[in-house]
Amino acid sequence: MAQSLLSWGALSLYTTACLVAVGYLFNKSERARLTMLALLGAGLVLHLFAYAARIAAFWAFPENRWYLPVNSFFGALSYMALALAAAFFFIEARKKLGILGAFILPFVAGSLGLAVLKADSSLAPLAPELRSYWLNLHPMILMTAYAAFANAFGVCLALLIQERQIKSRKPSELCYRLPSLDELDSLNGRIIAITLPVLLLGLAMGAVWAHQIWGKPWTWDPKETMALITAAFYAEFLWLRYVSGQRGRTPVYVSMAGFACMLATFFGAELSSGRHGFLGGK
Amino acid sequence: MKLISLSWSHRAKVSAAREALASVPVERVLAELKGRGFEEAAVLSTCNRFELYAAGQANQELAAAKLISALEDLAGASLGEQAEVREDAGAVSHLFAVSSGLDSLVVGETEILGQVKTGYEAAKNAGMTGKRLNVLFQRALFVGKKVRTETSLAIGSSSVPSVAVQLAETIFGRLDGKSALILGAGAMAELAAKHLASRGVSKLVVANRTWERAYQLAARYQGEAVRWEDFPAELEKADVVIASTGAPTAVLTRELVAGAVRRRGGRSLFLIDIAMPRDIEEAVHDIDGVYLYRLEDLEAIVAKNMASRAEAVAAARRVVDAKAAEFCAWAGSLSTGAERSLKHSERA
Numbered sequence: 001m002a003q004s005l006l007s008w009g010a011l012s013l014y015t016t017a018c019l020v021a022v023g024y025l026f027n028k029s030e031r032a033r034l035t036m037l038a039l040l041g042a043g044l045v046l047h048l049f050a051y052a053a054r055i056a057a058f059w060a061f062p063e064n065r066w067y068l069p070v071n072s073f074f075g076a077l078s079y080m081a082l083a084l085a086a087a088f089f090f091i092e093a094r095k096k097l098g099i100l101g102a103f104i105l106p107f108v109a110g111s112l113g114l115a116v117l118k119a120d121s122s123l124a125p126l127a128p129e130l131r132s133y134w135l136n137l138h139p140m141i142l143m144t145a146y147a148a149f150a151n152a153f154g155v156c157l158a159l160l161i162q163e164r165q166i167k168s169r170k171p172s173e174l175c176y177r178l179p180s181l182d183e184l185d186s187l188n189g190r191i192i193a194i195t196l197p198v199l200l201l202g203l204a205m206g207a208v209w210a211h212q213i214w215g216k217p218w219t220w221d222p223k224e225t226m227a228l229i230t231a232a233f234y235a236e237f238l239w240l241r242y243v244s245g246q247r248g249r250t251p252v253y254v255s256m257a258g259f260a261c262m263l264a265t266f267f268g269a270e271l272s273s274g275r276h277g278f279l280g281g282k
Numbered sequence: 283m284k285l286i287s288l289s290w291s292h293r294a295k296v297s298a299a300r301e302a303l304a305s306v307p308v309e310r311v312l313a314e315l316k317g318r319g320f321e322e323a324a325v326l327s328t329c330n331r332f333e334l335y336a337a338g339q340a341n342q343e344l345a346a347a348k349l350i351s352a353l354e355d356l357a358g359a360s361l362g363e364q365a366e367v368r369e370d371a372g373a374v375s376h377l378f379a380v381s382s383g384l385d386s387l388v389v390g391e392t393e394i395l396g397q398v399k400t401g402y403e404a405a406k407n408a409g410m411t412g413k414r415l416n417v418l419f420q421r422a423l424f425v426g427k428k429v430r431t432e433t434s435l436a437i438g439s440s441s442v443p444s445v446a447v448q449l450a451e452t453i454f455g456r457l458d459g460k461s462a463l464i465l466g467a468g469a470m471a472e473l474a475a476k477h478l479a480s481r482g483v484s485k486l487v488v489a490n491r492t493w494e495r496a497y498q499l500a501a502r503y504q505g506e507a508v509r510w511e512d513f514p515a516e517l518e519k520a521d522v523v524i525a526s527t528g529a530p531t532a533v534l535t536r537e538l539v540a541g542a543v544r545r546r547g548g549r550s551l552f553l554i555d556i557a558m559p560r561d562i563e564e565a566v567h568d569i570d571g572v573y574l575y576r577l578e579d580l581e582a583i584v585a586k587n588m589a590s591r592a593e594a595v596a597a598a599r600r601v602v603d604a605k606a607a608e609f610c611a612w613a614g615s616l617s618t619g620a621e622r623s624l625k626h627s628e629r630a
Contacts, residue, residue: 030431166452167567169579173434173590176448180455181550245548248570 003057004121006050007078011116013043014085014109021101028177033098040089040105047082047112054078054123061125069123070139071130076266077115079140083147084108092151097179097187104154111150134209141202142227146262148195149234152188153259156252159184163249189241192255196234203227223276226265233258283337283414283613284344287373288353289366291331292387302359303332308401312408314352322415324405326380328397330387335377337414339617374613375606377418381426382598383435389595390435395426414616417624418609425605433597440587442580443477446554449575449583450522451481453550461485463520464505465513465534466527467495470556472502474524479503487520489513491527517542524554525561534562540569554580 017039024032058069069075085108092100115121126135158178165175178184206224207217218224237255240246290300308325315323315336326333334353338344346367354361368376376385381398383390402419405411411419430436447457454460462478464471467490475486486505490496493509500507508516517523517538527533534553539562543551553574555562560576567574608624615622 028432028434030428162452166449166573169575169582171449171452171583175452176434178452180451181453183455241548245546246570247548247550250570 003050003053006046006053007112007116010043010047010050011109011112013039013046014105014112017043017101018105018109021105025099025102025174036098036101037093040085044085044089047085051078051082058123061123063125063131067126067131067135068140070143071126071135072120074115074119074121076139076143077111077119080143080147081108081112081115083144084111084150087147087151099177099179100154100158103157104151107150107154129213132209134205138202138205138209141198141205145195145199145202146266148191148198149259149262152191152195153256155184155188155191156256159188159252160249185247188252188255192234193238196231196238199231199234203231221276222268223265226261226268230258230261230265233261283339283616285335285337285370285373286344286346286349287333287335287368287376288346288349289331289333290361290364291366291385294364296364299359299361299364300332302357303327303353303361306356308404309408311353311356312405312410314356316408316410318352322412323410324401324415324419326398326401328394333380335373335415337418371606371610374418374609375602377422378425378602378606381422382429382602383426384595384598384602388440389591392430392436395423398422398426414613417612421605421609421624425602429598429601432601433594434590435594435598440584440591442577442584443473445580445583446474446575447477447481450552453552453573454521456482458482459484460521461487461519462522462524463513463516464488464499465523465525465561466490466557467492467499468526470526471524472499474554475499475503475505478522483522487516489516514538514542518545521549522552522554524556526556527561528557529561530559532560532563534566536563536565536569539566539572543569543572
């Protein structure tokens, strides 16, 4: 009960922060920026408490002790929202890139909103094969990577708007308020360059875990395949951007395709019958 | 409190008084006023204005005439006729308007904020500031910053070269460390070079059909001149290219630019064509990562900025008036003994 109230509280704070961020995009006001940060900060605190309460409730089942509640859609979505909100709060907002809130915070509110409104928040004892320290590593690392990719996607949206503004030869005031093309481009590139190895690490850990319990590291189930395609798109982006030195829209589109694949990987669990069915509640 | 401001600014039709004052060092003015018994005074001296602010207690006699005669002795010229004299609330809102860039020749320019700060620090170092001027000048700096972060007064340049520089900044961010290639060595090219150099562009390369003129222009801005035949090689190194040659046909073709872009390692390229007839083929703009602006594009942006300028000025005015009223309420409360607090929490 307390947990649900806290989650609702965090969601409403995130949503309001989101609206303020959109207002700040079009209205130059220092007060709006500070309001957005205050709302986001308060949301983060409530969200942390909500997550702690959830862990406490999860551990009420003795067999779940010391494992993190990321084996359900609710737990996963809520964790990703938390990671993304924290990343934005500590990275962009402090680097005077608060204007990007309008592009990134909707993913925070959306992710937690989906959890609170649509996902089943009930808790149950873990399936025996999930009772492993790998549960605290493999999904956590991947979800952290997903949150970082969502952050990069928000930056990409701002980048495309800025590119279009400058190409149009009729830049609006927004153009002077958004960070420069170079800044957005290097931010996007850096986030992906740091996150792709994290994604690959998470996948490798999954393979080790699978090998330990099923004797087979890789079975090409839909989730595994999509994850690999996601990694391939992001690798293609890095190759285009840093090796072949392409600039402008093409690499940006490739990284956005990577994000689409990532969404398919995460939600595609419904399709998967076997090894990743836990998330869908199967 | 009592406050008087005297100013000689670019608004005056005759600049003789301002010129005479400009040659007097600020420290001498402060020392002279101190010698004559003034307790708090600060001087703001820039190439466009000379202003003196003096403050005292409410019941104190502070005559503008005394201040002017002190300045006249220093400058050795007659100043009284051209002086704009303001008192109390009028002086407060004038200083806030000045620090906001509202009173500048180029409205919204940002340099003035630093100049106000310099003037304040000089007065502080000379021991000529007390509670009144300290709070007044700190508020003026605060209001100047507030206007710049909250209104669009400072954005939206009003000349073609400054719009070009501003666009370059939306592409590259800071311009220091960037390089510019100037094709042609005429007046327009020089104006562009001057603006880019003032924004910290670290390398200027000039190419012109007449080598001597390229050399002279480059020398004036610590740049480098190259032979006309060699400019294509410079294209791949430059971030900003300004073309203003008198050539009858385009000197930058799509083929030439596309070739250079391939060797640039993905850096954006900003091209500005201010020549008539055109120096750069229109098709160049279609290349990914290349942005070509022509003179008429820049002029259209200037026109749009000028139109929205009025709105920004009004918004800035509102901030200045509100903050001036707030300050006056505080200043009034000083003499009644029940000092009100100024909101410092919302410092930008």
